[in-house]
Amino acid sequence: MTTLQKSGTMIPITITKETVLVVKEQDVVPLRNTVKQCAVKIKMGLVNQTKLITAASELVRNMLRYAKGGAVLVETVSVGRNQGVKLTFQDDGPGIADINQAMQDGFSTGNSLGLGLPGTKRLVNEFDIKSTVGSGTTVTIIKWVNG
Amino acid sequence: MEIVQVLKKRKQNVLKLWLDKQAHDAALNGNPFDEGEINDYVEKLVDTFVDSIENSNIDDIKSADFDAVIELLREVSFKRARQGFSPRETGLFIFSLKESILEVLSDDLKKSKEAIPFIITLSRLMDSLATVTFETFIEGREDVINRQTDEISEISTPVIKVWDGILALPIIGTLDSSRTQTVLENLLQEIVETGSSVAILDISGVPTVDSLVAQHLLKAVSATRLMGAECIISGIRPEIAQTIVYLGIDLSQIVTKSTLASALQHAFRILNLAVRNNDTTKTIKK
Numbered sequence: 001m002t003t004l005q006k007s008g009t010m011i012p013i014t015i016t017k018e019t020v021l022v023v024k025e026q027d028v029v030p031l032r033n034t035v036k037q038c039a040v041k042i043k044m045g046l047v048n049q050t051k052l053i054t055a056a057s058e059l060v061r062n063m064l065r066y067a068k069g070g071a072v073l074v075e076t077v078s079v080g081r082n083q084g085v086k087l088t089f090q091d092d093g094p095g096i097a098d099i100n101q102a103m104q105d106g107f108s109t110g111n112s113l114g115l116g117l118p119g120t121k122r123l124v125n126e127f128d129i130k131s132t133v134g135s136g137t138t139v140t141i142i143k144w145v146n147g
Numbered sequence: 148m149e150i151v152q153v154l155k156k157r158k159q160n161v162l163k164l165w166l167d168k169q170a171h172d173a174a175l176n177g178n179p180f181d182e183g184e185i186n187d188y189v190e191k192l193v194d195t196f197v198d199s200i201e202n203s204n205i206d207d208i209k210s211a212d213f214d215a216v217i218e219l220l221r222e223v224s225f226k227r228a229r230q231g232f233s234p235r236e237t238g239l240f241i242f243s244l245k246e247s248i249l250e251v252l253s254d255d256l257k258k259s260k261e262a263i264p265f266i267i268t269l270s271r272l273m274d275s276l277a278t279v280t281f282e283t284f285i286e287g288r289e290d291v292i293n294r295q296t297d298e299i300s301e302i303s304t305p306v307i308k309v310w311d312g313i314l315a316l317p318i319i320g321t322l323d324s325s326r327t328q329t330v331l332e333n334l335l336q337e338i339v340e341t342g343s344s345v346a347i348l349d350i351s352g353v354p355t356v357d358s359l360v361a362q363h364l365l366k367a368v369s370a371t372r373l374m375g376a377e378c379i380i381s382g383i384r385p386e387i388a389q390t391i392v393y394l395g396i397d398l399s400q401i402v403t404k405s406t407l408a409s410a411l412q413h414a415f416r417i418l419n420l421a422v423r424n425n426d427t428t429k430t431i432k433k
Contacts, residue, residue, distance in 0.1 A: 025323055032355060050355070050386035051393060057357040058394075105395055115358040119394035 012077035012086065012142065022060055023069035031060055031072055035085065038076050042083040044145045052085055052143040055123040058116040059089045059139050065110055067093020067136065077142065084125070084144040092136035099129060150265050151202050153255050154248065162193045165247040169240070188223050192244070195219060206268045208275040217279050224280040228287025237280050245273040304330050306337040313414045314343045315407065317382075319352030327363040334367065335374055344376050345414040349407050351382030361396045368401050377402070377417055381410035 016038070020031045035056045039049045056072075063070045070091030077086045096102045103121065108114035121127040126142040154161070166189055195215045204210040220241065227237045249256070249266065256262040304326070307315045316334055320326070334346060348367060353360065364380060371378040381404040383391075391398060404410040415422065 028323075029321055047386045047389055050390050053355055054357050054390045054394065057355050058359075061357065061359055113358045113362050113396065115395050119358060119396070122393045122395065123390065 012079045012084070014086075015076045015078055015083075017073060017075040020072045020074060021069070022063060022072060025064060027069075028057065028060055028064070031074075032057060034074050035087065038074055038085045039143075042076055042085070042145055044085070044143070048143060048145065048147070051123040052087075055120040055141055055143070056087055058120045058123075059087070059141070062116050063089055063091045063093070063137075065112075067091035070136075082144050082146060084142050084147070086140065086142045089139045090136070091138075095133040095135060095137055096129075096131040097133055099131060103129075150252065150255060150259055150261060151200060151205065154200065154252060155197055157251050158193060158197045160251045161197065161244075161247050162190060164251055165189055165193060165244055168243045168247060188219065192216065192219055192223075196244070200272075205272060208272055213276075216276065220276060220279050221283045224283035225287045228284045229291070234281055234284045237284050238277055241273065241277045241280050245270065248273075300326070300329055304333050306333050308337075308341055308343070309347075309411065310414070310418075310420075312341075312343045312418055313345045313347065313411070314338065314341065315347040315349060315411075317349040317352060317407075321355070322350075322353055322360045322363055324363070327367065331367050331370060335370060338371065338374050338376050345379065345417055346371050346376050347379045347381055347407065347410045347414060349382040349410070350380060350387075351384070351407070353382075356387050356391060358394055358396060361391065361394075361398070365398075365401070377414075379404060379410045379413055381405070381407045 018034060018038075020027070020034055022028065022031055032053050035053055036049065039052055044052070060072065063072075070089060070093070073086075073088040073090070075086040075088075077084055101107055103118050104114075105118050106114040108116075117129070120139075120141065124141040124143045125147040126140075128140045129137065130139075131137040166186060169185060169189060199212040199216060201212065204212050223240070224237050227240075248269065256265070259265070305317070307317070309315045314334070314337055316330065318326075318330060322330075334348075337343070338346060348364065350356065350364070356364075368378040368380070379402045380398070383403055383405055402410075402413060404413060
């Protein structure tokens with residue numbers, strides 16, 4: 001198991017949580033709407049909202065493409081006075097053999113632009129990926145309201 | 148079984164009881180099926196059902212004798228699905244026939260030794276018939292959904308000719324692979340038919356531009372260029388611009404504009420056209 005980046009030392013407190021199952025392309029839009037509702041609820045600005053939704057969209061497409069679906073845990077979290085949306089994407093697909101390679105711009109095994117993972121990392125504040133070949137991948141991202 | 152013969156004799160009673168039940172149900176649900184129509188079906192159903200039921204086929208729904216009954220049932224269920232009835236209501240319709248038959252025959256059944264096997268086989272038969280109504284009901288609904296899907300994909304990808312040689316294509320909604328395919332086909336076809344040299348893809352109505360959508364857009368632009376036309380992407384909102392930069396998508400090879408109006412200006416410039424204001428006799432340089 002490889003871990004790329006540890007999340008911050010403060011442990012966020014979960015305020016609300018909701019699980020969305022994604023198994024087909026049509027499930028992407030409902031997931032985006034759920035994420036958007038959470039972001040609006042904690043008064044996230046439009047630019048950060050768009051970044052978060054785009055990040056969610058990238059990760060969920062990866063999940064559909066390589067692992068034929070999975071589950072997404074949508075949480076609103078807070079650390080001190082700062083609130084944010086935390087998303088956990090979990091699948092039991094083939095896993096990623098070399099995470100460092102997957103995090104490089106332009107690397108893709110699926111004939112895409114190869115910007116999904118590195119782009120997502122740039123769009124959010126905290127990014128953590130764990131993957132075991134043969135048993136699946138878990139990606140956790142957090143976007144803070146002020147960040 | 149003698150009971151089957153008794154049933155044939157009591158056909159009119161069954162019909163009357165079932166009609167009563169339907170009238171009662173309709174009053175309960177408050178949305179009566181067109182009464183004349185339903186009564187027609189009820190009569191036909193009882194007729195064909197009672198006529199086709201025999202000792203030999205009562206335990207075999209697949210028997211060809213029931214084809215006419217199933218055909219009728221499918222017709223009723225399909226119509227009801229179209230009219231917005233719930234599957235429960237449609238299911239109850241056929242279940243109440245079973246009730247009617249059993250109620251009409253209850254006295255004879257009490258005397259008969261074959262009562263229990265008869266009830267079991269009849270129930271099995273009627274349940275299979277009810278399943279037919281569910282299947283048809285779902286088919287009916289799917290038919291509606293398919294038509295809507297077709298309609299949506301048709302109305303959502305219009306190609307508009309805004310000027311001689313300039314096409315505009317407003318994209319609304321999520322741009323997935325199949326949408327992109329339709330959009331692209333329409334666009335390329337229209338370029339050929341109108342002989343246009345500039346195409347404007349407006350993405351104001353696309354809620355999220357992620358790398359997959361961007362990839363689709365890039366493909367659309369290269370395909371348009373191969374056809375000898377220039378492609379402009381308009382409707383890039385500020386938050387989308389920031390997101391694209393953070394994602395690291397390179398759109399520098401493409402002409403992008405924030406509004407359809409500025410894309411149109413750019414198109415005029417490409418075609419060496421100018422829009423003039425007649426009031427001031429001043430030419431507004433475009």
